[in-house]
Amino acid sequence: MDISSTDFNGTGYVASEQLLSAVNVAVTLQKPLLIKGEPGTGKTMLADAVARSLGKKLIIWNIKSTSKAQEGLYMYDTIQRLYDGQFGEEGVDDIARYIKLGKLGEAFRSDEQVILLIDEIDKADLEFPNDLLWELDQMEFYIHETKETVRAKHRPIVIITSNAEKELPDAFLRRCIFHYIDFPDPELMEEIVRVHLPDIEDNLLKQAFEVFYDIRAMKDVRKKPSTSELIDWLNVLQLGGIPADEIRKKLPFVGVIIKKDEDLEVVKQKMV
């Protein structure tokens, strides 16, 4: 069951050792894994890579600011039932026909173990995580309308991501394994880049990295460029055939990594 870094080969995902061991601990202890980190550090991609390396199905529950915990369990479609009743459809008596399982319900009902990704849990209301405590602990919930308990056949591996927009409730945090994804250092970043752009030229990479990490180090840059933006930028530089020594001087295609006008000003001022 253990995942090692070689398992991620072929998934296009490069994880640090600590991240891998956090995944393994969470799987072994059967606890949800809570992943935090700045945008663009691959929080969401992690679940995908775990699923692929373990050869399991991935179920994604995307959380929005209006999401309610109940939606993840089941919805009772009263309106459909009313319509069916009015048009004399058969089976209106059977309420179970109108119970639609949510993502969590789907994961519980699945015949094999699945990976459940609860993405950006911090977007929802403050109470949202607490409303799921019982379900995630016991891996079951109760459907009032049909007086039926849905219990997980195989305990899903739960991965939860958060952008730290809101603080999560303590009771919820206590039950999680926590991992903070650092922004990759240049060595890890090089590894990541080489997975995506295998034949990038060394000198170009070096020059672009220096500029990139310099920009990230500027305290007054509001939106720090992320990994995916760096990869896009490198790709453009490569395709555009930009000579490596021009990167710092001319900042070609810098709009790929700097998206805000104010930030562009700052960078140009400091670099030139």
Add this chain to the structure above:
Amino acid sequence: MFTKFFYDLREAGLKVTFAEFLTLQEALDKGLANNSLTDFYYLSRMILVKSETEYDKFDMVFDSNFKGAHYEPEVGANMLKWLDKSELEEFIAETERRWLNQMEDLQIDKDDVEEKFKARLKDQDSEHNGGSHWIGTMGKTSFGNTGGNVGGVRVGGKTGYQSAFAVIGAKKYRDFRDDRIIDNRQFMQALRKLRSFSARLDVPKTELDIDGTINKTCNNGGMLEIVMEKPRKNTVKLLMLMDSGGTMIPYSGLMNELFQSVTKSNHYKDIKVYYFHNCIYSKLYNTPECENGDWIDTEWIFKNLSSDYKVIIVGDAAMAPEELYSDSGNYRGPNGGLSGWEWLLLMKRHYKRIVWMNPKMAVGHAPWREAETAVKTIFPMYRLTVDGLNRAMTWLMTGK
């Protein structure tokens, strides 16, 4: 040994619960630490710590428990006084240069660096416990060869597992510490704590509950049945008083951020912002310029803004003692025959919840700051940092 670890963590202010500690034991039973101290470090951290802002605290406790290193939290009053000086910037630059020079002279072999690093780390932490920022900066600059900001300190550049103590020493998470000065977004986060929804209060059900109505109606076989619910709205009213005296000029950027965050937070029932110059007297100004005439009576506020307004006073409380105690107030603006001290007491008597946010509050007891120490006896005072603002907002809501 581990029990001590648990209590030390709690002592250090980490909210580690017994359940989490049991989880750690379970993990150890299952051999997840691989009999390695480094693995144990990551394992215990991922189970016991749930926020990257607390990695730093955790590191200190871990280090003192498992390395036998001893941290002294006590910092002498002289040191504090010394820390308090404003020419820190120059000092940092100076120290940085000196240490960088030293570093260049050294033949760097790994053990040597680690040894030195450890020694420096120990120094740094003892002073860090005193809560000063500049030592943090210094630690970073002395070893910061890569120039990456967050992970500035790096001994030996290998990826993946570093030795646990290299990670600890690296102080990677210092930038996430709760006690650094905050930016706009974090302000808004903290200010969101100020909310209490009126659904809890005794108000009529005035909003249509659409989901409820649909459900009831469908269950009725299509006969319309309206369901109403109570509106959920924030009832918090906020009065903010900002110091715009001369000593606050270095913090104008910070004040501006705070002002933006407060006024942008449109979820309050009411927000009032006024300004004062060094201390509150009989007039409050409408603009930060504090122009004579463009003001309102402080008493008007007492009459018109009820006592349930939450009051945030922002200022450095660095007035001269005579500005605080003299019956004639300071050189500008009338004072209504009362000293600043008495006006502050009037504020306190009128409003139930008042906090004072201070961007340059001294760490710990600072008797040499006469006015600040005096004001602290009237209002709870917090540093204007993420941690401070969070605690202040909690205090405004709960009185704890």
